[in-house]
Every structure is written in structure tokens, then in C-alpha cells.
Amino acid sequence: MLHYQIEFDDYRQHLIHVTARFLADPTQVLSLPSWIPGSYLIREFSKHIESVRAYDEDGRVLQIQKFEKNKWRLFNTDHELITVEYDVYAYDLSVRGAYVDQSRLYVNPACTCLGLEGQEDKAIEVEVFLPAELKHFQIATGLKTKTLVKGRYTLYADNYEQLIDAPFELADQTRFSFEANGIAHEFVVSGKHAMNAQRMQQDIEKICRTEISMFGSAPFKDYTFMTMATGNSYGGLEHPNSTSLITPRDDLPKADEPEEPSKDYQRFLGLCSHEYFHSWLVKFIRPENFVNYDLNKEGYTSLLWIFEGFTSYYDDLILLRSGVINQASYLTLLKAQIDRYLQNPGRFVQSVSESSFDAWVKFYRQDENSNNAGTSYYNKGCLVALCLDLGLRLRGSSLDALMRKLYENAQNGIQVHERTIFELCHTLTGDNWSEQINHLINTTDELPLDQLLPEFGVSFTLKNEKSLALGLKLADKPEGVLIQSARRDGVGAKAGLSANDVIIAIDGLKATTKLIEQYAKQTGSYTVLAFRRDELMQFEVCAMGSDLTEVELKIEDQAKVEKWLKA
Numbered sequence: 186m187l188h189y190q191i192e193f194d195d196y197r198q199h200l201i202h203v204t205a206r207f208l209a210d211p212t213q214v215l216s217l218p219s220w221i222p223g224s225y226l227i228r229e230f231s232k233h234i235e236s237v238r239a240y241d242e243d244g245r246v247l248q249i250q251k252f253e254k255n256k257w258r259l260f261n262t263d264h265e266l267i268t269v270e271y272d273v274y275a276y277d278l279s280v281r282g283a284y285v286d287q288s289r290l291y292v293n294p295a296c297t298c299l300g301l302e303g304q305e306d307k308a309i310e311v312e313v314f315l316p317a318e319l320k321h322f323q324i325a326t327g328l329k330t331k332t333l334v335k336g337r338y339t340l341y342a343d344n345y346e347q348l349i350d351a352p353f354e355l356a357d358q359t360r361f362s363f364e365a366n367g368i369a370h371e372f373v374v375s376g377k378h379a380m381n382a383q384r385m386q387q388d389i390e391k392i393c394r395t396e397i398s399m400f401g402s403a404p405f406k407d408y409t410f411m412t413m414a415t416g417n418s419y420g421g422l423e424h425p426n427s428t429s430l431i432t433p434r435d436d437l438p439k440a441d442e443p444e445e446p447s448k449d450y451q452r453f454l455g456l457c458s459h460e461y462f463h464s465w466l467v468k469f470i471r472p473e474n475f476v477n478y479d480l481n482k483e484g485y486t487s488l489l490w491i492f493e494g495f496t497s498y499y500d501d502l503i504l505l506r507s508g509v510i511n512q513a514s515y516l517t518l519l520k521a522q523i524d525r526y527l528q529n530p531g532r533f534v535q536s537v538s539e540s541s542f543d544a545w546v547k548f549y550r551q552d553e554n555s556n557n558a559g560t561s562y563y564n565k566g567c568l569v570a571l572c573l574d575l576g577l578r579l580r581g582s583s584l585d586a587l588m589r590k591l592y593e594n595a596q597n598g599i600q601v602h603e604r605t606i607f608e609l610c611h612t613l614t615g616d617n618w619s620e621q622i623n624h625l626i627n628t629t630d631e632l633p634l635d636q637l638l639p640e641f642g643v644s645f646t647l648k649n650e651k652s653l654a655l656g657l658k659l660a661d662k663p664e665g666v667l668i669q670s671a672r673r674d675g676v677g678a679k680a681g682l683s684a685n686d687v688i689i690a691i692d693g694l695k696a697t698t699k700l701i702e703q704y705a706k707q708t709g710s711y712t713v714l715a716f717r718r719d720e721l722m723q724f725e726v727c728a729m730g731s732d733l734t735e736v737e738l739k740i741e742d743q744a745k746v747e748k749w750l751k752a
């Protein structure tokens with residue numbers, strides 16, 4: 186067995202002290218993942234590992250040598266009981282990192298616990314020691330846990346893979362538990378908040394039941410939602426039987442939450458629904474090459490349009506089906522997805538399968554050019570799922586049926602490859618879907634929403650009533666008008682104006698967003714003065730806005746709508 190001891194005595198300086206004890210192989214290598222499953226960016230977690238030391242059974246210092254960015258080697262240690270100690274700097278308030286201070290001790294073992302190469306299958310015990318003044322903290326985790334005495338816990342993992350996919354949190358927590366389809370669930374919130382727990386429980390129970398019922402069973406025996414309430418951070422990361430969420434505290438249900446959830450609360454419910462859905466799709470049903478992750482380097486897949494896109498389609502749809510939101514709210518959420526797609530110039534540049542493959546270098550490294558050159562596999566993937574669902578329903582099947590097939594396959598050890606969706610659509614309908622699906626995922630052609638939605642009683646009308654002045658997204662700042670982004674081929678971009686430039690004057694007048702908007706409606710050209718870094722530059726701009734396309738969805742035939750939205 187591999188044993189870790191985790192101490193937080195230096196939490197004020199955001200340090201975690203880790204002691205690992207194990208029987209070593211002859212030349213034992215220890216390593217730390219470079220990324221965490223579910224978050225497709227090389228994070229270089231090892232940059233926060235400090236002062237690695239090794240000792241033999243008698244406490245004698247052993248040589249331990251770092252030989253790669255995330256790897257250390259011990260020498261001549263055959264079957265010796267070795268102790269390795271180190272500190273981890275933990276001040277990353279994200280779902281994928283580690284964070285410790287007086288309010289919260291949050292640990293992702295992926296960035297905290299060095300693994301033993303060649304011994305990844307060994308069972309693991311993690312002993313957690315709380316400082317005396319934090320002994321009142323409660324614990325939340327998806328791992329099996331034993332409380333020894335107050336402030337001291339033991340966590341158990343079957344192997345290293347399970348350990349690094351199971352974060353744990355110690356904090357003052359608001360929590361409730363419930364059963365859904367016979368499965369124990371725990372809902373935990375920490376951080377400053379005033380959540381209406383009763384309302385939260387009522388809604389989350391419905392969501393969990395709806396998702397389990399859709400698949401017929403769950404791939405977990407128990408489930409824990411861990412939520413951190415903050416001012417305005419947002420994020421979620423899925424794990425096999427838990428999820429870690431960060432949400433603005435205003436998104437939690439209020440004491441006087443209206444029957445139809447507020448927009449903010451809908452967003453939080455959608456986040457819960459999304460991460461919970463991932464327990465099936467991406468944790469249990471996986472891309473073939475995610476069955477054994479290599480956490481030292483990028484794990485490419487061109488299938489994130491399925492794993493994130495389909496999940497994004499279902500997250501809101503489940504809210505409707507579980508009765509947590511009404512049909513009008515659902516269509517508003519869907520309209521927002523479609524508008525986001527229509528207003529993204531990058532959809533003509535990158536297909537959704539390319540976007541999936543390039544997650545590592547593009548989607549997780551957003552910059553001023555991302556919207557001009559990139560497609561989101563969340564956003565377009567969600568709309569691809571909608572097209573497939575409607576297309577399958579026209580042929581007597583549904584995306585639900587396809588999801589259940591994927592689940593059944595995974596239960597039989599068959600995971601998802603490039604042709605899986607093509608093949609399953611064929612199996613479900615008897616038709617050949619090659620051309621249609623290829624069109625959706627491998628090209629930048631417009632999605633056939635305008636043809637499909639009317640078949641299900643919803644009219645699809647495009648409008649161009651709003652426009653972006655000069656194709657620029659602008660914000661008033663004390664130093665001038667900041668260009669937040671410049672749409673490719675917009676008049677501003679064509680004149681040379683770029684993201685991060687600060688416009689100070691237009692046609693000899695002090696620039697404000699309002700003035701630029703007025704000028705953008707006139708005809709003729711004029712001079713714009715802007716600072717790029719600390720250099721003043723002059724641009725000749727021809728007035729014009731750039732149209733923002735949006736969709737209007739109207740229900741024409743409620744009976745047809747129900748043929749789509751009902752499970």
C-alpha cells in the first residue's frame with residue numbers, strides 16, 4: 186500500500202506538507218501529472234512542488250534526483266521502505282488546482298500527490314491532519330473516508346488513477362444529503378453565501394433523478410457535489426462520482442427565489458446538470474484513447490464535440506425535462522446558444538472536430554484572435570447535438586436512444602472512436618448518415634437549424650437589428666475607449682485598429698463609446714487616434730457598423746414541440 190500524510194500547518198502561507206511512504210522498486214521514479222483529466226491544457230503542476238527530500242527506514246537522507254520537469258528518481262532502493270517529503274504551494278482558487286487558507290483547504294491530488302511509476306495499481310491511503318484551530322472543518326470528497334478523531338481523516342483510493350480524479354475539500358460547509366433512484370447524494374457548499382438550501386435540494390434532486398432515469402442506471406454508487414461560492418468566479422470539473430464547482434454566490438437560489446428560477450440561478454443549475462451528466466459522458470463513456478490517460482503529455486481527441494457538446498445540449502434540456510425550468514426559459518437558453526454561434530466569425534474558419542483536436546493549444550489558450558479564428562466545441566457541439574436529435578427524431582429515433590447505446594457499449598468495454606456516432610445513427614435508423622454528420626462536424630458550412638426546427642413546430646428567423654460599432658467591442662476606461670476585441674473583416678480591424686488599443690479621439694473630439702457609436706452610423710471617413718501600448722497611432726476609418734445576427738424562435742405548433750422536448 187502507498188501511504189500519504191497531508192498536513193496543513195502552514196496554511197496561512199498556502200503550503201501543504203506531504204509525506205509519502207512506500208516500498209520502492211530498485212530504481213523508483215516518482216512523477217506528478219502535467220494535466221488533470223477534463224481540463225485540456227498542460228498545467229505543469231510540478232512548478233509548485235518544493236524541497237523534495239527522501240529518507241530510508243532509519244531516517245538517513247537518500248539521494249533523490251529530478252531528471253524531467255515532473256519526475257524524480259531514487260537509486261538502489263529495492264524493496265526499501267522509503268519516505269519522501271515535500272511542500273506544495275497551494276494558492277490556485279480553481280476547480281483543477283489546490284488552495285489553502287484559513288477559510289478553505291482544497292486539494293486536487295493530481296497536483297499534490299507524487300505518483301510511483303510502475304506502482305500505479307497499488308491501493309492508496311491518504312491521512313489528512315487538520316491544524317488544531319481548523320479542526321471544526323468538515324470534509325467533502327468522492328473518496329471513501331473514515332474519521333478517526335475530530336480533525337483527522339483517512340481517505341481510500343483503489344489506485345492512483347482514482348486518487349487523482351477525486352478532489353477533497355475541508356471547510357465550514359453548508360450541506361444536505363438525499364437519495365435519487367436509490368443512490369446516496371451529498372450536496373456541499375462552502376464560501377460566503379446565503380443559499381436557500383431547501384430550494385436547492387428540491388431542484389437538484391429532480392435533475393439527478395431525470396439524468397439517472399434517462400440512462401436507466403448510474404455508473405457510480407454515491408455522488409458528491411462540491412461547490413465553492415465566490416464573488417464572480419465560475420467553473421466546474423467532472424469526476425467519476427463527484428464534481429467540483431465554483432460559482433458566483435449570486436447564482437445560488439435566494440430565500441425568495443421565484444418559482445421560475447432567475448437567470449443567475451438557471452446558470453448554476455445548468456452547471457450542476459452539466460457536470461453530473463459527465464459522470465456518464467466522458468468519465469464512463471470515453472474516447473478510446475482516454476481509457477488510459479498519459480498525464481505527461483497532451484491526449485488528443487477530435488471528439489470533444491461529443492463529450493462537451495452533447496453534454497452542453499443535455500445540461501439545459503435536463504432542466505426542462507426535470508421541471509426545474511419551463512419551456513419559455515428553455516427556448517431563451519437555446520436562443521442564446523444559437524446567437525453565440527451566429528455571432529462568432531470563427532465558425533467560418535474552424536470545424537468543430539478541428540476545434541476539439543486543438544483544445545490543447547487553442548480553446549484553452551483564448552486570446553484576442555480566438556473568436557475570429559475558432560469555433561467552440563461546447564457551443565457548436567451543442568447545436569450539432571440538437572441537429573442530430575431532431576434528425577434522429579424525424580427518422581423515429583432520438584439522441585436519447587443514441588446516448589443509451591453509448592452507455593451500453595461502455596458497460597461492455599466498447600468506447601468511442603471516430604466512426605461511433607456514424608455507426609450508431611445507422612444502427613438506430615437503418616439510414617446512412619455519413620454525408621450529414623460529416624457536414625456537421627468536419628466542415629464550416631452553416632448548420633441546418635433553419636430546416637430542422639420548423640419540423641418541430643418552432644419557426645427560425647434571422648434578424649440583424651443590433652450592430653457592433655466599427656466591428657469593435659468597446660469599453661469606456663479613464664484613459665480612453667479600450668478595444669476589447671476586433672471582429673475580423675470589420676471596418677475597424679480593416680483600418681488597423683486592434684484589440685487592446687485605447688482610442689482617445691475621433692474626428693478631433695475626445696472619444697467615448699457613445700461618440701464612436703454615433704460616428705459608426707454616419708457615412709464617410711474620419712480619423713481615429715489611439716494608443717497602442719505607449720505609442721500614439723492614427724487610423725483612417727470608413728464609418729459603418731457590423732451586423733450582429735440573432736435568431737428569433739417562435740412556437741408555431743406546441744404538439745410538434747413536445748415531440749422534440751419530451752424524453
Ligand SMILES: [Zn+2]
Nearest residue numbers: 459463493496
Ligand atoms: Zn464539460
